[in-house]
Amino acid sequence: MTPPPADPSPADLRAGAEDVAAHLPALILAAERLAAMVAPGAHGLRRAGPGEDFWQYRPAGIGDGARSIDWRRSARSDARFVRDREAQTAQAAAIWLSAGQGMDFTGGPDRPAKGGRGAVLALALGMLMLRGGERVGLLGEPPRAGRLQADRLAQDLARPARAxxxxxxxxxxxxxxxxxxxxxxxxxxxxxxxxxxxxxAAGMGVTGILLQVLDPDEVTFPYDGAVEFRSASGGMRHDSRDAGGLRAAYLARLAERQDWLRDKAGRAGWQYAMHRTDQPPQDALSGLWLLLGAR
Structure with missing residues (x-):
């Protein structure tokens, strides 16, 4: 029987805290830069709709009845204006980033691990929603609003507990x-x-997005000759003398999995998207932002 692990010493705790702190500024900086590239000066997912807060005046158009005209504002000009209110978003947003060991994979030193890219995307998306007054949290944690919540998200994403x-x-x-x-x-x-x-989720009125993050080697399967394939956890292993001969079957299985993800997401009222780690992260974040804004 394996004895229970000993409690960490103060030195171990300090070393762990220093390691986390070393990664935190880089993660926050990368996420802030990414958020600014996608939606500089963004104010969340604001749009007209039922609510109590004033948003903007706009010129009256076809379909705007007399009741919707703001006559006091219209009296100051020759045009008629409608007073739009901002839609109230009662929903909270939750983000989940896989902590599976497979997320540590990268096919080359010139690109990030899938988990690292996912952490930057998760934090940048959270920052964008928080800027608009949204309540955001990691899935399973209480969603909150405000700048302090961005710091909490960064801390949790910078020190994931690997599965x-x-x-x-x-x-x-x-x-x-x-x-x-x-x-x-x-x-x-x-x-x-x-x-x-x-x-x-479908039974609870929960909607969302599946973002599949893959290394380009997982998308193209560029292997040839004798290759030993091992899973990150060591739980699976396969020796091949002709890796190139596996390419067609692998790509077919990958396409089958992606079709399955797309189908299951659509049936539940969700969206599916895929991101490669050799592609600009702002492309993935822009796609997520647009999909959230369209809901």
């Missing part, structure tokens, strides 16, 4: 009714948990 296996899943019971959820993973391991979660 023991290649893949993982959100904590049970993490969904809340009428949330908007963004799940970030490579979605390459057993997807049974995801099918169950999407079924639960």
């Amino acid at each position: 023991q296996a290649d893949g993982d899943s959100p904590p049970p019971g993490a969904l809340r009714p009428h949330q908007r959820v963004v799940l970030i993973s490579d979605f390459l391991t057993d997807p049974a948990w995801l099918e169950a979660l999407l079924g639960q």
Whole structure:
């Protein structure tokens, strides 16, 4: 029987804290730069709709009845104006980033690991939503608004607790009714948990986005000759003398998995998107931002 692990010493705790702190500024800086590139000066997902807060005046158009005209504002000019109110967003947003060991994979030193790219995207997206007064949190944690919440998100994303296996899943019971959820993973391991979660989400009025983050080597399978394939956790291993001969079957399986993700997402009222780590992160963030804004 294996004895229980000893409690960490003060020195171990300090070393761990210093390691986290060393990564935190870089993550925050990267996320802030990315958010500024996608939506400089953004004010969240603001749009006209039912609500109490004034948003803007706009010229009256076809379909605007007399009741919608702001006659006091219109009296100051020759045009008629409508007083738009800002839509109230009662939903909270939740972000989940896979901590599976497979997310540590990178096919080359010139590109980030999938987990690192996912952390930057998750934090940048959270920052954009927080700027607009949205309540945001990691899935399973209480969603909050404000600048301090951005710091909390950064701290949690900078020190993820890696799972023991290649893949993982959100904590049970993490969904809340009428949330908007963004799940970030490579979605390459057993997807049974995801099918169950999407079924639960559909019954709770939860909508969201599946963002599949992949290394380009996982998309193109550029291997030839004798190659030993090992999973990140060491749980799977395969020796091949002709890796190139596996390419067609691998690409077919990948396409099948992506079709499955797209189909399951659509049936639950969700969206699916894929991002490669050799592509600009602002492309992925822009896509997420547009999909959230369209909901």
